[in-house]
Amino acid sequence: MGVIMLALFVGLLLLGFPIAFTLMALGVGFGYYAMGDTVFQLFVQRTYSVMSSDVLISVPLFLFMGYLVERANILDRLFKSIQLAAGGLPGSLALATLATCALFATATGIVGAVVTLMGLLAFPAMLRAGYDTRLSAGVVCAGGCLGILIPPSVMLILYGATAGVSVVKLYAAAFFPGLMLATLYMAYVIIRVLLNPSLAPKLPPSERASSYFAVLWALATSFLPLALLISGVLGAIIGGYATPSEAAAVGAMGAFLLAVAYRQLTFEKLRESVYLTARASAMVCWLFVGSFVFSAVFAYLGGQSVVENFIIGLDLTPIQFLILTQIIIFVLGWPLEWTEIIVIFLPIFLPLLSHFNIDPLFFGILVALNIQTSFLSPPVAMAPFYLKGVAPKHVSINEIFAGVMPFLFIVIFSMALYYAFPAIGLWLPNYMYGGGAQ
Template sequence: MLRPFISDAAMGILMLVLFLFFLMLGFPIAFTLMALGVAFGYYSLGDSVLPLFVQRTYSVMANDVLISIPLFLFMGYVIERANILDRLFRSIQLAAGWVPGSLAVATLVTCALFATATGIVGAVVTLMGLLAFPAMLRAGYDTKLAAGVVCAGGCLGILIPPSVMLILYGATAGVSVVKLYAAAFVPGLMLASMYMAYAIIVSSLYPQLAPRLPAEERNVPMMKVVFELFTSFVPLATLILGVLGVIMAGLATPQEAA
């Protein structure tokens, strides 16, 4: 079959436009991508695309690394149902009450910790949007700043292990997921630290964007803060160390740790 008279760049743009069109119509993402891939592949390669489609589908489904994805999803679901995030956010907020933009800092720290437990960007953004965003608005935070903090913190799940994106990339490109985790861990922490530094600096320079909490919410007994941190942080930290520790140490693969 002769190659159609259309450039690769034009075909890519057309696929993107059609993908967005069907997405806005409400079609599922997975089936939209599959249909576009088969249609454009058949248009370019002819009948040979069908055996390639079956072969590629089997090779992906036979990859045991992908088993860890639903298991990490389940781990994040268990953490959410156990109400650990709510208590963790509250305890970090109490501990950081003296810091300018304490609610923003607490949101970013909670996002980073939850990202290490689930690795799903959508889950982090959704949960923190329901948990932290209303709290920041009630405290008088600027809407743009509050939304930016939640979105930026939620995107940490792309870098901080156990990132599902890194699992998919490793399985597709044939790269060791353990090496990807080791390479992405420090940049993820650096990105989280820069987000927190930005929130503190902006809150200090423009206090009207992130008002300080009332004195009664900042002056909390130290023992209460320690107790809240211990009961909320220790269970999550134990889970994180148990999962990431064995992966980084090379004692288990991601699917075994999950």
């Protein structure tokens, strides 16, 4: 019955039924068959525990912070200031795009928002400057996905709540891998442009800064305020001065004050931010409720043990188990959003981590790296489709797909690098908090 339950869920998913309500319906339906009225008590208790979770309180606060920053037109100022600062470097517009995406992603963590906004702002600017269409598209799509990994990532909050891992340690563990991936992207752009300068012609003098003072002023009025806000939020969390929820509340207030300072806050923008925050938070909470009820009934019916016994029976080594799980997550990323992968399918693998002696902290960062590929890999890559929706008509989806492929291989290379040198992610949490990374 557990296997039938899982197969039925996959079938309904492919038919396009809402995921959260499908999970709840199957969980309650099969639960009533297996345990009678007890399933209703389980459903109510889980709903209450999700709504009162201290960890999940930070989700709407970080989302609200991101939506406020997005609607305050800070991105336009940020991109122009970094463009001026990088004016003399090869591929300066592409580098400015990646740097802006990395910083803006830490403020929003919303892939669709970052890719869409940069597709409206940076992508046309690169095309006007004569940049190669494929390179420009790859830079926007890859840079926009960095918010999945770079703290304060909402994905890491959900993984921490699902796996029972400290969100503070996850943020510390994700810091250097996120920096590594952004640096690899920039290094690739610089090398490509040095080998073939026609891919990214130098900007004319009229579009460069007239003086160092102009660069410093642009950075001080756009880059510095947002950087201070983000570093303050992350520093308070990683330094142990505040919980993620407390830091998220301060971040939301800081974003509100920034929007006021830039004279961009209107009642309409505030209303939109509140509405989008409530909608996204409700989706996350009901996914948690549905996935827990589904997982509990699935395990009660013996489905979890079937999966565990099957995988253990394959007699895999830890590296083979990691490769298998990452391939499954990679494939799941085509039809599913990362939220569904984290709260529905990861709980199937998490109990097996102790059998293979794999640190859940290490596994979480590896998954966060992998989910980047889900947004970039054809044929159902969301980031290219976000960009296609706002790109000029002459830019085809095939050109965008071709542009993201080198960045997809960079992500896979970074995953291999992280596996070979786990200290890239685990050194900072071990150094900050001592003992094991768990």
